[in-house]
Amino acid sequence: MGNIFSGNRGRTRLETDEVPSLSISRYRLVEDDTIVVKGERIALDRNPRYLGGGERYFLCPSCGRRRRRLFRVEGRYACSRCHRLQYPSQRQRGADTALRRFLAIKARLGAAPGLLSPIPPKPRYRHHASQRRLTLQLLDAALDACRAYALRNKSLDVLLARTQPTPGER
Numbered sequence: 001m002g003n004i005f006s007g008n009r010g011r012t013r014l015e016t017d018e019v020p021s022l023s024i025s026r027y028r029l030v031e032d033d034t035i036v037v038k039g040e041r042i043a044l045d046r047n048p049r050y051l052g053g054g055e056r057y058f059l060c061p062s063c064g065r066r067r068r069r070l071f072r073v074e075g076r077y078a079c080s081r082c083h084r085l086q087y088p089s090q091r092q093r094g095a096d097t098a099l100r101r102f103l104a105i106k107a108r109l110g111a112a113p114g115l116l117s118p119i120p121p122k123p124r125y126r127h128h129a130s131q132r133r134l135t136l137q138l139l140d141a142a143l144d145a146c147r148a149y150a151l152r153n154k155s156l157d158v159l160l161a162r163t164q165p166t167p168g169e170r
């Protein structure tokens with residue numbers, strides 16, 4: 001079943017700016033082939049250059065691809081793709097949009113303005129099917145607003161991710 005955040009319209013995915021990350025720029029001068037960060041061994045690769053030196057990369061511990069940035073979710077480092085992170089620009093429906101939609105549908109149902117005003121009984125002229133459709137749309141908008149709010153405030157999922165037990169961490 002899942003919870004309210006696992007509905008099929010729009011999913012809650014962590015965004016790249018919501019989780020701790022490692023940038024290769026910090027390790028540019030490291031000569032070793034691996035580094036150990038928070039108890040996790042991460043391989044480094046080098047793009048050889050003719051005259052020595054060369055660009056360094058992480059090898060994603062999950063897919064093995066060269067990456068300039070790794071992200072830590074649930075105590076594990078991997079690339080944004082492996083963690084299925086989305087970039088902030090990919091953020092879908094904003095909380096404000098969902099909230100406006102919620103209030104508009106409430107108004108169509110005849111409720112007084114305000115978030116918490118009750119929904120009045122179905123008027124005589126409206127079919128049961130229409131009342132039901134509007135009520136479902138209202139519920140949908142409410143869930144969208146909650147989801148978007150949780151994302152924007154970096155709250156629920158991020159707090160959860162940060163409280164995961166970390167294997168190998170003391």
Ligand SMILES: [Zn+2]
Pocket residue numbers: 060061062063064065078079080081082
């Ligand atoms: Zn990966």
